[in-house]
Amino acid sequence: MAKSFEEINAKIATGEAVVMTAEEFAALAADEGVAHAAKRVDVVTTGTFGPMCSSGAFFNFGHSDPPIKMGEITMNDVPASGGLAAVDTYLGATEPSRTRGIEYGGAHVIEDLIRGRAVRLRASGPGTDCYPRIEIDTHVTLDDLNQAYLFNPRNAYQNYAVAVNSGDRLINTYLGPLLPRLGNATYCSAGALSPLLNDPLYRTIGVGTRCFVAGAPGYVAWQGTQHNPDQARDDNGVPVAPAGTIAVIADLKSASHEFFSAATFTGYGVSAFVGIGIPIPVLDEDLAATLALTDADLTATVFDYGVARRSRPALGRVTYAQLRSGAIEIEGKQVPTGPISSLTTARRIADELKRWVVERRFTLVPPLEPLPQPDTGAPAPKPLEIRTEEAI
Amino acid sequence: MARVRLDLTFPPRQATKPVTYHLVKDFDLTPNILRAQIQPGQQGRMLLEVSGPREAIDEGIAFLEDEGLTVSPAASDIELDEERCVVCGLCTAVCRPGALALDAESAALVFDKDACVYCEACVVACPRRAVTLRF
Structure with a gap:
């Protein structure tokens, strides 16, 4: 059956x-x-x-006028990644706040957004020909964001x-x-x-x-x-x-x-x-x-x-x-x-x-593709060894 | 034998007499200091559990009041914010007197305040910061 x-x-x-x-x-x-x-x-x-712990969210904030290429980004004083396109970011759940330490972190920002609360967004950028603004200080809610998804x-x-x-x-x-x-x-x-x-x-x-x-x-x-x-x-x-x-x-x-x-x-x-x-x-x-x-x-x-x-x-x-x-x-x-x-x-x-x-x-x-299965030679999680470039 | 929990307020100038010592020696009571905050020149507070015969407890309270302390029954000074609590159960892992426990069937959090000794282990452990202790 x-x-x-x-x-x-x-x-x-x-x-x-x-x-x-x-x-x-x-x-x-x-x-x-x-x-x-x-x-x-x-x-x-x-x-x-x-x-x-391994949780977090991607956000797209939309462009300000004049626009900014966000480099250093904080949301309610919690640092988010500046390593993506101009107004995209990833905020990790475990990131602690610069002002409140571990009592408030990335997870708290995400919870506040889900609860409909406004979050203070501050960012600075290098100022380029296409993104002349060098600083921004504003507030955003979940509704304001173009995309917001947990990954x-x-x-x-x-x-x-x-x-x-x-x-x-x-x-x-x-x-x-x-x-x-x-x-x-x-x-x-x-x-x-x-x-x-x-x-x-x-x-x-x-x-x-x-x-x-x-x-x-x-x-x-x-x-x-x-x-x-x-x-x-x-x-x-x-x-x-x-x-x-x-x-x-x-x-x-x-x-x-x-x-x-x-x-x-x-x-x-x-x-x-x-x-x-x-x-x-x-x-x-x-x-x-x-x-x-x-x-x-x-x-x-x-x-x-x-x-x-x-x-x-x-x-x-x-x-x-x-x-x-x-x-x-x-x-x-x-x-x-x-x-x-x-x-x-x-x-x-x-x-x-x-x-x-x-x-x-x-x-x-x-499943579109199965997860790695037991006994099929899937690599076990490898340790991180501490070594010099020459030792490789 | 009776057991009461008292909230003592010390006036700024008191604290010359070791009152808990006198509760033991003069009234044969068993005092247990659950929490105290007493600093020179400031009003102090003590949460004191006292066990002994009912009559002796009443006499002890009268003694404390004669010494200038304000004595009132302890209010609920440890609080669980049920809105914040996600019932993970971590507090039950650190609660030595077993005041916090999960119901075997429903897995709901049960808090028996009478068993609490105000050690604050749950306050520190709670990942939701849902337990707070006043004063």
């Missing part, structure tokens, strides 16, 4: 498609079996809402590390404050709702896949940076540590502040909570089997962030059900846990996406 994208889209078009969230699908599969669930359900929706080079990590700290002092990390002597553990995945954990072999998620990005309909644009399909996997073929990633694109003008929230991690920096959701067609029983996996079936690897090196020591594996119980056992010690990825918002995203599909606002497309 296999279904094609075309058959599923035809059902969506006539309103006959059965759509469930990954949690609902897992419950159905537990009650009535994977085969039955695979037959009955056409689309399973997923969602995740965690801090995703996030790495989102929706397929699984993530569980962080602990074996050291004897508190450390501040991008996974939050880690208390000394294994005082706590933090983790960052939507678990059973996570998009790439539901399609672990990237059979339906690839370049061109339509998805939910920060409340807007968007697309998977490319493999994400540090995409690593050859990460260790369990018996279900699901990675047990950070593996696949996607780059996504979406119109910022259609985004919602409910699904894009700026973040500041004390002692670390700025980031952005980004909501990502992907609908997965239930093509066959193999895919249904991974869609039916629950937090009790999915595991993550515990890493010691007390060791500030590229390769941190692994201290074992735990299930997401254990992590969600509030405590895990590491080296014989009960360690309290806390998440950084919002489960309530992940559920809202999966529900919202379900509504989009049911209301026929969202059909599914097969």
Whole structure:
């Protein structure tokens, strides 16, 4: 029993498609079996809402009179790239403000724009024959911008590390404050709702896949940076540590502040909570089997962030059900846990996406090009070595 | 045994007597300073948790007032801005007394103010800066 994208889209078009969230699908599969669930359900929706540093937006401001070739650009005192055409820029989510540091950064500017707030734009340029203006100081809103679109080079990590700290002092990390002597553990995945954990072999998620990005309909644009399909996997073929990633694109003008929230991690920096959701067609029983996996079936690897090196020591594996119980056992010690990825918002995203599909606002497309697959010789993320020109 | 949380205001010239010491010694109470801001020449404030027999607590409060302190029940001085909160749950990872927890079913954030010891770990940890402590 296999279904094609075309058959599923035809059902969506006539309103006959059965759509469930990954949690609902897992419950159905537990009650009535994977085969039955695979037959009955056409689309399973997923969602995740965690801090995703590799995010940002492209803007085109339009031309002033006389025009300026913007070189040094700030938006609410947060530097944006001057390395594009005269009035194009890219603002990275983690860029800190020149005046407020990490308490306000690129992500906060993007959130303010989504909320309809005016942002102060200041820029200077060299003054050329075609762009004589050398300075500009003005205010812009999202509506004023010609184009504004999110382009996030790495989102929706397929699984993530569980962080602990074996050291004897508190450390501040991008996974939050880690208390000394294994005082706590933090983790960052939507678990059973996570998009790439539901399609672990990237059979339906690839370049061109339509998805939910920060409340807007968007697309998977490319493999994400540090995409690593050859990460260790369990018996279900699901990675047990950070593996696949996607780059996504979406119109910022259609985004919602409910699904894009700026973040500041004390002692670390700025980031952005980004909501990502992907609908997965239930093509066959193999895919249904991974869609039916629950937090009790999915595991993550515990890493010691007390060791500030590229390769941190692994201290074992735990299930997401254990992590969600509030405590895990590491080296014989009960360690309290806390998440950084919002489960309530992940559920809202999966529900919202379900509504989009049911209301026929969202059909599914097969990948235009697959993401690099496991065991096909995809290059593993390479380290950066420190060397001189002569050593190359 | 009773337990109360008091908001003490010290006048600028007070602070000659170690009042918490007297609460222990003279009234057999167990004081726990949750938060204090006392500087010379300025009005000071202390958030004090006191446990002991009800009668002794009342006597202790009368003593504090005789010493020139203004004593009022502690108001809700730690606040969670639910508009800003995205319910990520990171605060629950640093909350040692377990005052902040996620509901096992709904994953909603539950804040038990009675268990809070005002350590401010959540204030520092919250990536949305949604928890604030007044005074």
